[in-house]
Structures are given as C-alpha cells and as structure tokens.
Amino acid sequence: GNSVTQMEGPVTLSEEAFLTINCTYTATGYPSLFWYVQYPGEGLQLLLKATKADDKGSNKGFEATYRKETTSFHLEKGSVQVSDSAVYFCALITGGGNKLTFGTGTQLKVEL
Amino acid sequence: DAGVIQSPRHEVTEMGQEVTLRCKPISGHDYLFWYRQTMMRGLELLIYFNNNVPIDDSGMPEDRFSAKMPNASFSTLKIQPSEPRDSAVYFCASSLRAGPNQPQHFGDGTRLSIL
Numbered sequence: 001g002n003s004v005t006q007m008e009g010p011v012t013l014s015e016e017a018f019l020t021i022n023c024t025y026t027a028t029g030y031p032s033l034f035w036y037v038q039y040p041g042e043g044l045q046l047l048l049k050a051t052k053a054d055d056k057g058s059n060k061g062f063e064a065t066y067r068k069e070t071t072s073f074h075l076e077k078g079s080v081q082v083s084d085s086a087v088y089f090c091a092l093i094t095g096g097g098n099k100l101t102f103g104t105g106t107q108l109k110v111e112l
Numbered sequence: 113d114a115g116v117i118q119s120p121r122h123e124v125t126e127m128g129q130e131v132t133l134r135c136k137p138i139s140g141h142d143y144l145f146w147y148r149q150t151m152m153r154g155l156e157l158l159i160y161f162n163n164n165v166p167i168d169d170s171g172m173p174e175d176r177f178s179a180k181m182p183n184a185s186f187s188t189l190k191i192q193p194s195e196p197r198d199s200a201v202y203f204c205a206s207s208l209r210a211g212p213n214q215p216q217h218f219g220d221g222t223r224l225s226i227l
Binding site: 032034041042043044045046049051089093097098099100102103104105 | 116143145154155157160167168203205207210211212213215216218219220221
C-alpha cells in the first residue's frame, strides 16, 4: 500500500532561518506528490505539488523536488517568517485516483 | 468565491447522542471527501462521493458512521450513537474533477468532542 513518512515535529526556528522538512514515500506506480499547509483553526490548503520525477513544485518561497531515486519530496524554504508557523503535511496520490495519503504532519514554529 | 463551508465549527455532546456534521462543497465541484483528523491516526479519508454517489467508503470506521449527499450542494456525516473515541476534527473537501491535477479544497473543519 501507499504510505508517507515525515519528520517529527515540532520544528522550532528563528525568523530568516533555512527550513527543511523531510518527506519520503512508498507507493505503487508513479505517484503525484503534494505539500499541504494547515494554519491554526483552519483546513488544509495546497501549498505545492509535483506530478512526475524531477519536477520542482514551488509557491510562496517554498520548494520541493520530486526525487524518484530516493523516493523523497523534502520541503525547503530559504528564509522563514513568523507567519509560516503552521502544520505541514506531505501527501501523495497514485494513478488518476482521488485518494490522498497523508503523512502525520510536521508542526513548524517560527520565533522572532 | 465561497470555499467549502462546514457546520457546526464546534460540537460538544454526550456519549450516545446522534451527531450530524454538514458540508457545502464549492459550487460546480463533482467530488466531495470526508476526512477525520486525530493526534493518534493523523488524517484519514472516511468516504468520498462523485456526482452525489458514494464511490469509496472503505475508510468509514464502523456502522455507527453514515454519510449522504442528497444533492450537489450538500452532504452530511452522521454518527449514531456517538462514543468518546469519535472525538476528532472532521474535514470536508471538494474538487472539480478526479486526478492529481485537481486539488482538493478543504473546509475549516468541525471540532467534535464526545463526553
């Protein structure tokens, strides 16, 4: 079956620090990969996605590259802000399906 | 444009009571999803609909849970009877079409507490 493994949180950083949140996956076939973000008290929002190997998804300064050889999709940002504090979820879909498989989420706290 | 609307935002009720959660998807979206989020199990897909028809309910935990979609603009998730272990945040999401290029848009969730 499909599964997604994320690094455990919380991750606490100072403003302007570099962020990496690791994500690895196991999937049948060739999945599409996603990062979702959940701000306190809200639902999940799609942050970025990549649908094939070596694709790079990017949005709001965040990036992630689909690495088939290491089955990874690590999230990075060069300089985090306090407003980036949220929970980040890595997820995948296989084939043309609709069932998102989520990781457990990683809480990010950014302090001044 | 209005997003996915869920109600109530919070529900506190006693064990054994019936609970009904409601969802209005984004207009024109053909797919509707119900998820449950807990600390122990993370985000789990419970059921999803296509054009008001349930397609996959394999994630529904047991017979106490039921979901309906009587029309394109409304869905309910019912728990009867409720138990303390049902306490969680329940999310509804919708998407325009199938597949990875159609992002799922989430509502703000219903935080359910069963005492």
